[in-house]
Amino acid sequence: MTTRAIRRWFVVHKWTSLVCTLFLLIVCATGLPLLFSEQIWETFVGDDDPPYEVLPPGTPNASLDTIVNKARALYPGQIVTNVSPDDDEPAVLVSMAPSWQALKDDDKYPDRHSGHWIKFDARTAKVLKQSRPADAPEEPRTWTGIIMGICTRLHVSLFAYLPGRLFLGLMGGVFVASLVSGMVLYGRFMKRLPFGSVRRDRASRLTWLDLHNLLGAVTLVWATVVGFTGLVNELQTPLFGLWRVTDVRQILKPYADLHVPAQDHLSSVQAAFDTAAKAAPGNEVTGLSFPGASFGSPVHYVLWTRGATPLRARLFTPVLVDARTGELTGAYPMPWYLRFLEISRPLHFGDYGGMPLRILWALLDVVVIFVLVSGLVLWVAKRKIATDARLRALGYDLDDTDRVMPAGSALAHLEARR
Amino acid sequence: MNAVSAEMPLPSSPDPTPRAPVAVWPWPIALGVLTVFGLLSALLGQHGVWLALSWAALSVPLIVTVICLVRAWCRRPSAKGGHS
Known part of the structure; x- marks a missing residue:
């Protein structure tokens, strides 16, 4: 690789990282409590619901x-x-x-x-x-509610609703670009260093650099997966919107002008559940909305079914059952982009492998925070060097006390001397 | 970050100090493959063994990190310096 190419990669890495670091720190920090939200709610709030009646096992459900x-x-x-x-x-x-x-x-x-x-x-x-x-x-x-609410909204949208989501999605893309460029630089830089070496007997900046390289290399794949799936998740509103104006509109077109029938004339809800379960084999039915619901049909029960395995648990297949007759209208598997979105959810949330997986997720998240912080430290250190060099070029004599000063105050000092 | 350009003399000509190049990629690739395996085995396998394998695979990068850090912070200075 030529020197120019490396310089370019370096510039890409520097700027992509600078652009997204602050937001990633926010997302990484708020993601930690979200990872354990169930446990946090249980511990600090609990539910005051009365316990369920104990019935003999195998008691059938009521219709x-x-x-x-x-x-x-x-x-x-x-x-x-x-x-x-x-x-x-x-x-x-x-x-x-x-x-x-x-x-x-x-x-x-x-x-x-x-x-x-x-x-x-x-x-x-x-x-x-x-x-x-x-x-x-x-x-x-409750305090738990307030804190968890703040974390969720910061993590998902920075309190800015859809624009916030799209912005964070963009930051996810920038983050992936920074990871790729970081990987290229790592390959160039580590040619003379065995994997995992952290030099501690030289300048402290080298220690930071080695740490940045080691922790970054170790978490690279995980961070790429979680960053990319985070980006995909932030696109859910436009993706669902796209589906709504294309496929859904097409399916519901023949019924769009019909009136919503009165609810006492509708066919059986239990039968609709049974019909939907048959129409989407291997799926479980998780809910039913009545005719007239927004985005639904005026004359159909919309039943949401989902896969029974972790991979498919977030893959929803809506089933339409005609609420006037109880007959199946059809099952409508989602388009590829929504399937992709739904597969990418578990890979972002880390909630599909029990508590040990959540803990690993949290630890990897902490390591990524260290990568971000060490990157910032390196950048700040370099900026200080650049400032010092500039000051020397101006003929300003730097002694050691000045060197520990932050760049800004050193400049202010210089202005004052003039 | 910036330290790369400052510290690493961007070599357009062959490096004057003949230090043997090391294989850069085996470790990161191995850890990356383990991570992918760990992420997918719990997602696709969902049963006991696959879950345990997933936990084990995803622990490896963290364990490797800890070992590298412990080595760096506990060894005598002679063992460091990039190259012995």
Whole structure:
């Protein structure tokens, strides 16, 4: 490789790193508590739900129709919006609202939530819990809630919603570029050094450089994977939007102008779950939205099914069941770009291999923080050298006390002397 | 970062001090392959053995790091200096 090529790679590495380091430090630091959010919630907040009734193993679940009817009886005149069996508890969550229009109008009033939910025991169909009534005083926020909320929003969008997401996605891309250029420089630089050597008997900057190289080389692949999958995750809003205006619109076109039928004339919810399970073999049905839901069809139950293995657990396949007749309309596997997004999620979250994997994720994350910090230290040190050289060129005599001064104050000092 | 250009005299001509070049890539490649294996084995395998293999594979880069750091901080100065 020619000197010029190396210089170019070096410039690429310097600038890509400088651009993304601050944001990556934020993302790495806030990612740590998110990695253990389940445990943190359990430890500091816990849930005050009553324990489940102990029933003989193998007790069959109640029909979802029974549960939906009970919910309707509790709130006559309201509509059911969603039915979602819980993933790991024997519970079914039924969401309700005064009307679809009321839900839509919520957008206009920031503090209004017309939707509410009821949690049923899946086996006995007894009510376990209900959401806080809209007019009840707000529960005080816990510190855990506040801190975790801040971490999540910083990590995902820097408190800037969609623009923040896209910006962080861009930073993810810049980070990958910095990793690639860093790898090229590593190859050039390590020609005379055995792997893993950290020189401690020379300038401290060399120690930092060796540490930067060692830690960077060790975490390179992990950081690339997590950085790239993070970038893909930040693109989820536009990717889902793309799907909505292409495939979804196409599928729903024949039904777009139909009226939403009254809910007491709809076909069985339980039968719709069974139909969907058959239509997407190997998948489990995780929820159903009623006809009329936003982005859905006016006359179909939309059932969300997902794969049963970790790889496919985040691969959702929607199934449409005609709510007037109970007949299957079709299962619609997602387009490749959404499948790619959904496979990239576990690889970003590290939540697919139990607690040991989370701990490894956290440790690797800490090592990456060290890589970022050592990179910054090297850059600052070099800037100081450059400033010193400039000062010497100006004929300013640098003694040792000046050398430990930050570059800015040394310059200020110089100005003062003049 | 910048130290690279300062410290490493960018060689356009052959290096005057004849220091034997070392193989740069075997270690990073091995660690990278282990990382990929660790990431995928838990994702695709999902059962006991594959999970354990994943944990083991992903631990290796961290263990190697710790060994390198311990070596650097505990050895006598004679063993360092880039090349003996």
